[in-house]
Amino acid sequence: MRTTVRYSGEGKTVEQPANQAATSASTPAASAAACASDASVNAQEVFQELLADLRQGVVDGDETRVEETARRVVDGGFDCCVAVRQGLVAGMAEVGRLFAANEYFVPEVLICADSLYKGLGVLSPRLQPASHRQARGTVVIGTVEGDVHDIGKNLVKMLLEIAGFTVYDMGRNVSVEKFAEEVTQKGCDFLCLSALMTTTMGGIERVIEQVRSQKHCVKILVGGAPITQELARRWGADGYSRDAFSAIAEFPSLQGVLITPLTLR
């Protein structure tokens, strides 16, 4: 039920919703502040709905819905970083749950992944680093041998590029020898290794052994769903991150020379 109350300010009589009057002082300035705060609550609600739409769009594998919703996120001036994390990636996590529960199979999962990429296509150009774009170093990245999962690796790659790194993507199912060769050839500063299966994650350890035996001073960062901080330490990696976004936060401490912090807005 909508009730209104009357109040007087600067000689005018204005109608105001009762809920605003209850929370604010009876001046035009206070009223304006209350309206602004209502607008921000409303914007938050809209954003939450868009996030839910992104998640559901990915789960439904609905490219059109994801793309359109992503555009609304951009047009509305909402935080694209949050939209990727709490919309697209959260949707993919739900897809993972459905896959594990045998409700989704490989074809469905691939369709969902396509819709995630559609959303990324719209949102990623808006993910600007907070600091000035500058050459920060070179990275070789790939998913280890026997493993075709590359969605997470691609997210890490995308965020690193946005943050100003030059990234050489070796793709997926990459052998120990190919990684070692590429590190030598590119003389890169960082090597990022991804594995999504318990059956393939040992490949990360083997790549680290091989690269270390060649005395490269490359910093190695590892990740992927089955990897833990403890495994990363045991294998001799320099860094580990649970997700692509915290990987970006991990880089300054790895590099030790970054002047401006690597945060994305």
Ligand code: B12
């Ligand atoms: C998508 C998917 C697929 C797709 C892959 C498409 C593609 N191009 O990647 C397809 C359908 C092809 C597939 C195939 C298979 N899959 Co699959 N798949 C998945 C699923 C549902 C989602 C993975 C994903 O993309 N998540 C979304 C991304 C954003 O998250 P992410 O990959 O974890 O990445 C984040 C972090 O881990 C981190 N990260 C990742 N890499 C890196 C690297 C670095 C350096 C850093 C810092 C961080 C980092 O940052 C990322 C972003 O935040 C998972 C379930 C799950 N819950 O993970 C199963 C899953 C990984 N698959 C599984 C299996 C078993 C298979 C198959 C064997 C199934 C089959 N019977 O054929 C095959 C394997 C094929 C092969 N040889 O690799 C199992 C693995 C079980 C295990 N042993 O560990 C899982 C866990 C499903 C399950 N519960 O059974 N799969």
